[in-house]
Amino acid sequence: MNLNQLELLRALQETQFNLSKAADKMHVVQSAVSRQLQLLETELGSPLFERHGKRLLGLTPLGERIMAEVDQIHRAKKNIQTMADDFRDNRNGTLHIATTHTQAKYLLPVPVQKFRRKYPGIKIYMVQSSPDNLINLLHQHQADIAICTEKLAEDDSLVLRPCYQWHHVAIVPAGHTLTEGKISLERLAAQPVLTYSPGFTGRSAIEKAFGEADLHPDIILAAADSDVIKTYVRLGLGVGIIAETSYEPGKDSDLVALDLEHLIPASVTKIAYLKQLYLPSYCCYFIDELLKEAEAKRT
Template sequence: MNFSQLELLRLLDETKFNLSKAGEKLGIVQSAASRQIQLLEEEFGSPVLLRAGKKITGFTPLGARIMAEIEHIDLARRNMQTIAKDYRDNRNGTLHIATTHTQAKYLLPNPIRNFRLQYPGIKIYMVQSSPGEIIDLLHHHKADIAICTEKLDADDRLVITPCYDWHHVAIVPKNHPLTMSGISLERLASFPLLTYSPGYTGRSNIEKAFKSAGLNLDVMLSAADSDVIKTYVRLGLGVGIIASTSYEPGNDSDLQAVDLSQHIPRSRTKVAYLKELYLPSYLKYFIGELLTQSNQTVTKS
């Protein structure tokens, strides 16, 4: 057994079991890749890959168990490379951030600006996706940190740090009936509702609130993007439910926000990274800036 053979298994997983692509990433032809797998299975005395004819379809139970160990080896390799760069105070690298649209637009601009002033040589790559996909990006080493509200707590392989708590607001055009008397979930439910797609930006807390009140959450339009929801509220399609941090009095002066903090549980945005990940100096700095901005966000809200 050698590291190249183990790396080949990892690349097979990464390429969805495309042996040709995995071999290409390793710098070898398909026939050589196939031979390395054969040698590895002979050493283990049992197959590590499931096959349908000549097509590889997945891992055997043994292969899945070995892959769990390979993930540890791969992370250790990455950590060693990062430690060496950090030791040299290398300021030329990359910061990969996985987050949602709401956090990218309303939380991250100041931390990223301050980070760029401190580390101008570090390139920043931001991926906006769903919380579930964001977690997958962490585990596949395509993101260094994740910033979102949903799903992170369910993964015990992550270090999770709270950023800030926030609440939802209803947004409506000026002089809408909801702005003229007391708000309740029952009154909300009487209007067409526009809010986040399942899994985004506290949608689970909205669902819990309506369920606890014995009400049906009938959402006529769902979106991952607060700005999309505001656009369709402006078109008169219904009442929007968005994060309070997404309502901008200056830019949204044609809309009015109605506080829902007494009716929908508060949500918490968090930052997460792999427990075994070595944090380089620049990543620690960025997380510090992120938490500073989060404290300011809490103060404003």
């Protein structure tokens, strides 16, 4: 057994057990992948993959247990290299950030700007996706940190750093009927609603508020992007419910924002990273800048 064979197992898992793609990932020919896998299974005395002919379908029970150990070995290897780079104060590399559109647009710009000034040799790679996929990116070591509101608390293998608390607002065109009188969930539920897709930007808090009031709003449009919601509110499709940070008084002066703090539970945006992952100093610096920016937005 050698380290390359264990790396091969990870490559196969990351490519959904595709021998050709795993070979490309390992920079070898496909026959070499098949041969190394055969040698490893022979040494262990048991197959690691379920097969249909030559096609790999998935891991056997033994394969599942071995992959858990391989993940630890891979993480240790990554940590060792990161520690060595950090010790040498290596200022080249890449910071991988996984986040949602809302955080990328409204929270990250200032911290990214400060990071670039301090670490000009480190590239920033930003992936915008759903919270579920952000967590997967952390586990696949394709992201160093994830920043979002939903789902992170469900994974106990993550370190969570609360970043900032925020509320939702309802947005309507000037002169809309909701701008007169006291806003309520009942009045909102009587209107066509445009808000976030399930799993994005506090959608669970919105559902909780209406559910506890036994109300069923007519959500006619759901999107991951606040700007998309604002666009269709401007077209008169209905009332938008978005994060308060997404309402920009200067750019959105044609829309009226109605505070929903007393109606919908607060949401908390969090920073997450793997518990057993060694964070280099430049990553810690970026997290500190995120927390400072979040604090500045609160004051």
